Amino acid sequence: MLPDATAIDKALAAIGSAEVATTTLGLEVRVEADELVAALEALKSGEHDFPMLVDLFGIDTGEAVDIVYHVRSLSRDEDVYVKCALSYEGELTSVWNLYPAALLPERETAELFGLTLAGHPNPKRLLTTDGIEPLLLKSVPIRTVEEVRDR
Amino acid sequence: MSELHDTSYEPGLLAEGTFDPGERPAGIKRIPRGVEHLATEHLVVNVGPQHPSTHGVLRLVLELDGETIVNAEIVIGYLHRGIEKLGEHRRYHQLGTLMDRGDYMSGIHGELAAAMAVEQLMETEVPAKAQWLRTLMSEINRIASHMVWFGTFGLDCGAMGQFLYAMRDREALIDVLEAVTGQRMMFNYVRPGGVLADLTPEMESAIRTFLRTIDGYLDEHDALLGGNEILQMRVKGIGTLDRETAVAFGLTGANLRGSGVGYDVRRDRPYAAYPELEFDVPVGSTGDAWDRYTVRMGEMRQAVRMIRQCIDGIPEGDIMAKVPKVLRPPAGESYACVESSRGELGVHLVSDGSDMPYRFRYRPPSLYSLQALEEILPGRMFADAIMLIGSIDIVLGEIDR
Amino acid sequence: MPHDYVVIGTFVLVGIIFVMITISTSNILSHQKPSEAKGLIYECGVEPIGAPWVQFHVGYYVYALLFVVFDIETVFLYPWAIVFSRMGMIVLVEMFIFVAVLLLGLAYAWKEGALRWR
Amino acid sequence: MQVGPSAFMALAAVLFSLGLYGAVARKSAVMVLMSLELMAVAVSLNMVALSRFVTPTEMTGQVFTIFTMVVSAAEIGLGLALVLAIYRQTRSIELTRMDTLKG
Amino acid sequence: MWGKGLITGLAITMRNLLRGPITLKYPFEKADLPERARWAVTPTYDEAGAPKCTACMACIRACPDNILELEVTTREDKSKHIEHYTYEIGACMMCGLCVEACPFDAIEMGHDYELAVYGADELTVDLLADVDAAPVKRAKPADKPAPAEKSAGIDSEKSAPAEKEATDD
Amino acid sequence: MTETVNGIAFAILAGAAILGAVGMLTTRNVIHAAFWLLESMIAVGGLFLLLQAEYLAVVHVLVYAGAVSVLMLFVIMLTLRRREDSVRPVEVSVAGAVMALVFGGLVFAAIASYGDRVAEMPETAPDTAALGELLFSRWALPFEVASLVLLVALVAAVWWSREEKR
């Protein structure tokens, strides 16, 4: 489950901004947005072989939107979480070329966090209709008790 | 109603990035694009959201040439109801009610994943008896869920009888689940730290009664649908997803195993009482719809086997660990996954130390399975599309969340 | 026999009258509330994309032509079958040649891939 | 009312004339073929009627009609194939555009 | 041989035809709900017929969805008067969390599932209105007679946390 | 009695046949034209019945109405690119009208001069068996030729309509 941190470190040596750390979650790699694709590429290819994108989602940390790429190596059954911070209304670069599994989750994340999607073959809204705010941002509130009671 | 129009066919809020497809990823035959980018000589049909066999409110936009699908686009969001957002406004032990309604066919699995994620943050030790009960309920739920899949799969290919026989068996399972948990679908049974309630002897004997008949019923299903030459003619060799594609699309569960990758969370990342159970993981070879079918049928038999072991092996003890009434896990993140009926159902929790999650992420296995449709539909007949939707077994509740 | 033909004629007339009566009864008995939204064409609950009338595959034409040809074959086959027992071996040979020639046509269409449904 | 052969012949003549008019007047190739079909039917009707009235014991007229059917079916099949071929070339089934085929 | 499966299929459906229906003829026959079945929330009453609710608000807080609403006035003598105990049955998901949270067993999940109504206003009901809340006397789980008919699970689950942090939140 | 019925039937059927033909020529919609033609064909089938050519009538309906119409409809649907394509203006052709009138006039003149020499419809008509006997003895050769004609049509059509192999 937990990959060897030093090996990952080595694999990402070319990526300047990559920081590898072990947290409660597992092995986390934090990279800058512009080096994200390179980092994922390094992880996917080579002997590290993380061919599967388990999940892709965002976390609104209050200062930025953290995009989490959860990748997995099936042969060794190891998980790595790659995180990169994007500013609000920033640009999310599609990684579908590396991981086709990202096609829908990327659209969803971009939509629900109000990001722009770059390099995606079909960058439309996915879940909601036009005019609905990016709902997963912390700044967008849910309905209050009074609102729902009054209907 | 003016504010409600569906504009998914115009460029939405998101910018239309200048698109350069670059190199296609390995194993992917085509670049998935929206249907409206293509020529208009063909017939463009909407399948769904209201269609008898899109398993809820999935909408597929198909471009047909005669009856052959040229291009397919998935449109979802008709059931988007904010499970993730609402999860940030629920206390930890209330998460189960949301998880139930995500993958509503197999609620126990969802609850289990959420409970495990919380336990991981809290570092709670769950009593052995609770673990066994969780396993037992999971497997019962798995059969119930597969029965719905099986029935609707029959319905998709026009075999009405199949659906009703499957519903008969599902009713039997639901009766057990209702007796144990109190509801027919939204169980709210697995809680952080344990389970809600114990089995009574009557329930145990009800399960045993069921176990006596289920083998015969499974044989009947196998003979009625699986043994039917017409069905074999229709599903063999369609919708083939080879290993590489399946992994690339992030498929999990029976869909992945149908493609020949023997990854099963229950075996490879054991949780609950699975390490103590004996079971096989059925694996397909070519990854066509028939393989997925046989894998699921095999899973049902394995589940029966596990239920037998569980019902005999439940240890004595508590069913609930000592957990505070209001959970305040320390700040941190956790990811817990279970093998739900549809694949790896994961829950990613971010805690900031308060009594509600800071971020609650539901990893829906169906969403990832669904993407593979855009890959396997083109080139198939329209009738195959219906079968293929059925064969990947999706639940819209968790796709849209 | 001529009487029977008249019956058939009456059949058609009665059929037409019956349909008219039923539809108009139904129209009399029901509340008609047409509205613009009601008149919209159904397509699984969303706005239809594009017109339904599109070109179909040329395969349909080949099937229909084959059908015409084989239909005409049956036109010959039925009288043949009726007189079959009254005539000698020669009718069998005649029909054999006839059928063989047409099967040749079918085989050609098969070979050309015209029988593959798309 | 007496329905004699002349009534049938007159009807056949009317149908044939209408078919003739259509074949000449219409530009759409399919319509021309339909008109031809109408003419063939008129001829068949004439033959059957005459054979029925003139040589009631012989069925030559009916046999002829069956062969007419064969020929007209073959004709319509071929004609429609031609229409399709033209259509492929010109994206239209107007006969006036046929000249593009030559060039 | 091709076709064997078809014949088997026909045999199976015929066998099922001969087996006869398993239908429950609903309006005429009703299923016995299992004891744990959870339907609409109903208040419970003590032997005297007074509601057991003490207006402690535990259920209100436990409900994920704010279905329950308690309008309470406090009299001079500190006793509480329940003006309205409103229950939005139309939005309740019957999860049972409120019942589990109630330290006085003052509400329970009823077994009545025939709940269909005509009007939207009927979707909100008053469980209790204009009654005096029961005086708070903290029931120690130890002196509660263990209800024999109840399953051990519900008891232990409810008692264990209730003991420890009942005052929390 | 029989005559009256025959007369009425003839009137209705003839009217229907002509109506179909006229409808076909006047409608602007090609699909509608095909259905008008179909109606005309069925009426002619009825006329065949009136002539006691029962087998012929049935076969006429089977071939013209059942098969040729479907073929025609398919081709029309194949060549339509939009629904509007099916609607085209009615072309009026003076030449056609003149030709048709001249021809019709000639035939009517011929009929008038010919007169109703054989007015009686013979009571009995030979049945299908007789037709078959005739067909497979006297007309055996044309019958075989018919198969060749059909074969040629089939092969030519398939050859013409196959996918362009580029």
Added chain:
Amino acid sequence: MSAVLAAILPVLAAVALMLVNGVVLIYMLRKVLGRLHLRHGPLNVGPKGMVQTTADVLKLLSKEDVIPTGVDRWMYVLAPAAVFIPSLLAYAAIPFSENLRITQLETGLLFTFAVLSLVALGVLMAGWGSANKWSLIGAMRAAAQTIAYEVPLLLSVIPVVMVVGSLDLAQIVQAQSGTWFGIIPRWFVFAQFPAFAIFLIAALAELNQTPFDMSEAESELVAGFATEYSSMRFGMLFLAEFSNSFIMSAIAVSVFFGGWSLPWVPDSVIAPIAPVIFVLKTYFGIFVFMWIRGTFPRVRIDQLMTLGWKWLIPITLGWIMLTGLVLKLGELGGAS
């Protein structure tokens, strides 16, 4: 006047028969399917739910008749009639007993087929007129399917015609009276089993019945060519469909199962109850259709076409030739 009456009465009888048939068959379908599926089917409306279909028909009668905008109005409006009338006409040649038939057509068998082939055109009208994609796909499928299976259907009865030497359904029935060796009825289903099998497949396909219910494949095409039809227009399409299955079953009974006759029973006993026997046999045939419908999955359209064109037609032609050969050789053998 009596002649007119004589012409109209049987027709009215046929209309009544068709309506009753439709109502009874729909009830039967729901009951049979219900029982096959461990359910009851209609139960609450009337005794054993028997007036359920009556209520359905009355309700359809009183529903609003929606004519969507954008349809090809004439085609849309006329299509139900174009489907309904041929299927009514098909009753004309059914021999309920030796004397009880509406017409004594010499070409009864072929007449029925010819009339039923017109249904395809009605369906095409409905599909084209509805301006709906599902309808159009359904109608095109139905038409393609009908034309593909019409030929095997027409061909499959030819061996029987060869033996009997007539197209008259009554004569075909009469040719099947008696038994072989005193036990096996002389039904053509035994002597001509391959022909019967082909007939069954082709009939199922012509009727759009499972496993060949392409045109109204509920899980694919919503409601097929009937998608846009409401009220009684839909009722008519529905009724015609059930009436057609009655016709097909009746033809199967007369051609392959000895019509109104019963083996081993002398004619004098049969004569008064012949229509009852015929109808019972027909209903049994329909039951078999329903049984198949409740069991099988649906084939795919290309498989259906392959089966029709590449298998059934050559096989049937071969079987006809074989029957001819055997008959002629038997004749030669008998002569010498």
Added chain:
Amino acid sequence: MALDRITGEHSVAFVRSEQLFDWARRNSLWYLAFGIACCAIEGLMSASGPRFDFDRMGVFFRASPRQADVMIVAGTVNHKMAETVLRLYEQMPEPKWVVAMGACASTGGPFRSYPNVVLGVDKIVPVDVYIPGCPPRPESVQYGFIQLQEKIKRQAEERNAARRDRDR
């Protein structure tokens, strides 16, 4: 009914036929197969399954709205779905009814605080019967249909009473 315009409102023919057709409508409620979420499994699938057998009551599904009498809204309606619900409702021929099944369709249910969710389908189409529960048991749905039948009956009676009143 347009019949009243022909025979007059008070004719025996009209009143009697209206009674007959009300009976027919009551007993032949075909519903539109339109499952949205979890409720669909219980209300549409289980209810028509062998155990509960909706067909007994003359209730069975039609896939096309043109042939349906009742729309069971079984699940959460969100803003994207709202238009579809409305459109399908509009496409059903008169007379038509709507059954809001489950908490979500009645009020928005467990998801009502999410801004994308419509607070009850009665915001979009008129609802005749609400069935609380999450999900309601198949029996609850059947009970709901019995209530709907009652309602149709009662509506007819009220109509007749109103007519009698006007008469006097």
